[in-house]
Amino acid sequence: FVTAPLTGLTLEEGAAGTETFAAPSVACKIDNVEAARPQFNLNKADIVFVEMVEFGLTRLVAVWQSQPVDQAGPVRSVRPMDADITAPLAGIFCFSGGQLPFVNAVKDTGQYMASETTEQSDDKGSFSRLSSRGAPHNVMVDVALLQSQHVDQLKAPQAMLPMVAFDPTTEAYEPASTEAGEATLSFEVKYPQAESGWKAEGSYFVRSQDGDSHIDAASDEIIRATNVVVLQTKTDNSFKDPKYGPIPRTVMIDSGIAWVFSNGKRVKGTWTKASQSAPIQLFDATGAQIKLAVGNTWIELMGTPAKITIKSPKPETPAPTEAPAE
Secondary structure (H helix, E strand, O other): OEEOOOOOOEEOOOOOOOOOOOOOOEEEEEOOOHHHOOEEOHHHOOEEEEEEOHHHOEEEEEEEOOOOOOOEEOEOOOOOOHHHHHHHHOOEEEEOOOOHHHHHHHHOOOOEEEEOOOOOOOOOOOEEEOOOOOOOOOEEEOHHHHHHOOOOOOOOOOOOOOEOOEEOOOOEEOOOHHHHOEEOOEEEEEEOOEEEEEEEEOOEEEEEEOOEEOEEOOOOEEOEEOEEEEEEEOEEOOOEEOOOEEOOEEOOOOEEEEEEEEOOEEEEEEEEOOOOOOOOEEEEOOOOEOOEOOOOEEEEEEEOOOEEEEEOOOOOOOOOOOOOOO
């Protein structure tokens, strides 16, 4: 059996769909303002981070590895927390511009830096621009091509999140930690100028952005996640840009409160990330590791002053009992 490192999906060796399990990951900075939506192939990303940027808006770090994707984007610029987010992947970092200190911070992690400038030669050609959209919201990348060009130089990532184990003797997965959790109808993470909404639908949570259904442009389907993890984080506003003012940095090498949602349920616990290259660890109230269900994961980095609101089903009212006849 072969396991996709970022989703936990296990398939028989040589089975269809395992071709990219050994390929390097491609972490791309994805625009998330209204002019950039709908984005392309977010439903095929293994992991997507939602980070708070300047003015209280959000931007995405989407990570593709286990599924071949020929078009992803729109690709945008680097932010100060991207090095700490993507360092554990040790793969390809895909971006379009950014301030030099932030670019160098990612470069210093050892990832391959892929931008429109570095990949524009005829023998590379993984970046392109959509004629149907205006700049800067039209930079696209061929993720599968980029992976294929580095499959001999870069390895597949290690597991980045704690996933449930697969038992090859029974060919079954252990239950996800959320199966013992509280029922959840929906929840929202409210950033100063953006809102991520999630609603339970079948075995997934489906996504809204700023009150509207968040659609994947590649399939015209609503964006969905098997797991949604909300990490309460600190925000460092010490970097000041002369034009844009403070550039918020999510503090990733830290610990804090975590909420984990899957299959219509949730558990609350804590998260920790010990170093830049370390994965995120999740623990419940007893100290046991929280394990995610097999599938894709979105991670909301809920920095100050963002807040979460959770809606649970109303408790059922017991039916009145008839008094026995005297």
